[in-house]
Amino acid sequence: MSAALLEVRDLALAYGDVQVLFGVSLRVDEGEIVTLLGSNGAGKTTTLRAISGLRLPRGGEIRFRGESLLSAPASKRAAMGIALVPEGRELWPQLTVRENLELGAYTRSARARARRNLERVFSLFPRLRERHAQFAGSLSGGEQQMCAIGRALMIEPKLLMLDEPSLGLAPILVDQTFQIVRTLHEQGLTVLLVEQNLQKALEVAKRGYVIETGTVKLSGSSPDLLADPAIRSAYLGL
Numbered sequence: 499m500s501a502a503l504l505e506v507r508d509l510a511l512a513y514g515d516v517q518v519l520f521g522v523s524l525r526v527d528e529g530e531i532v533t534l535l536g537s538n539g540a541g542k543t544t545t546l547r548a549i550s551g552l553r554l555p556r557g558g559e560i561r562f563r564g565e566s567l568l569s570a571p572a573s574k575r576a577a578m579g580i581a582l583v584p585e586g587r588e589l590w591p592q593l594t595v596r597e598n599l600e601l602g603a604y605t606r607s608a609r610a611r612a613r614r615n616l617e618r619v620f621s622l623f624p625r626l627r628e629r630h631a632q633f634a635g636s637l638s639g640g641e642q643q644m645c646a647i648g649r650a651l652m653i654e655p656k657l658l659m660l661d662e663p664s665l666g667l668a669p670i671l672v673d674q675t676f677q678i679v680r681t682l683h684e685q686g687l688t689v690l691l692v693e694q695n696l697q698k699a700l701e702v703a704k705r706g707y708v709i710e711t712g713t714v715k716l717s718g719s720s721p722d723l724l725a726d727p728a729i730r731s732a733y734l735g736l
């Protein structure tokens with residue numbers, strides 16, 4: 499059995515008085531692609547925010563390589579190797595592609611290696627190299643997604659968390675995005691993938707968790723989840 503890279507246990511989180519996570523537990527082992535599935539408002543983004551340190555949980559534990567993250571600010575978690583590609587990309591539209599990527603390298607060690615990593619991102623996404631001087635806001639949806647992923651790669655993450663990377667993309671770009679996830683995984687990255695595109699997500703991931711109203715309702719291997727009657731009727735309309 500491989501070592502847990504990320505372990506989330508009994509995570510509880512509220513926005514003000516409104517509790518939205520009620521004991522989320524999941525684990526991602528080194529070298530895996532794991533998917534976190536669920537419908538709108540289930541708490542997927544909130545879970546990723548808690549892991550990256552953008553929101554403080556009110557209970558539970560988050561461990562990365564066995565070490566508790568709860569007292570570490572977001573910047574420290576980034577330096578430890580946790581990167582988030584946020585829902586909706588959140589690029590700086592008025593900055594160029596290159597500037598967006600360079601700003602991704604905001605930890606000290608990433609800054610020192612920014613040139614090399616920029617080169618890696620450009621060789622992974624030749625389209626971004628071509629468009630490096632263009633404002634990010636004027637990129638196509640697919641190019642923006644590449645830029646958002648590239649920006650996350652600038653900290654040389656061990657764990658890449660992607661929040662609905664396929665959202666709003668045309669089918670061919672959806673396939674391209676999942677292909678990118680596969681390539682990054684082959685290059686050694688561990689991936690936690692949040693998706694509403696259950697079918698595609700379970701094709702690329704080894705295992706998955708299904709979250710509903712702030713708790714994990716189901717988990718299992720991708721083939722098992724795809725065969726589950728409850729999932730087939732609730733999420734695949736079958």
Ligand SMILES: Nc1ncnc2c1ncn2[C@@H]1O[C@H](COP(=O)(O)OP(=O)(O)OP(=O)(O)O)[C@@H](O)[C@H]1O
Binds near residue numbers: 513516
């Ligand atoms: N900043 C916030 N302030 C208050 N409530 C919030 C905030 N962000 C999210 N919520 C609420 O928390 C719940 C979980 O939201 P979250 O964004 O985590 O869901 P999600 O699973 O990512 O959904 P989606 O698939 O639509 O992105 C929702 O009820 C949402 O309205």
Ligand SMILES: [Mg+2]
Binds near residue numbers: 542543585
């Ligand atoms: Mg979300």
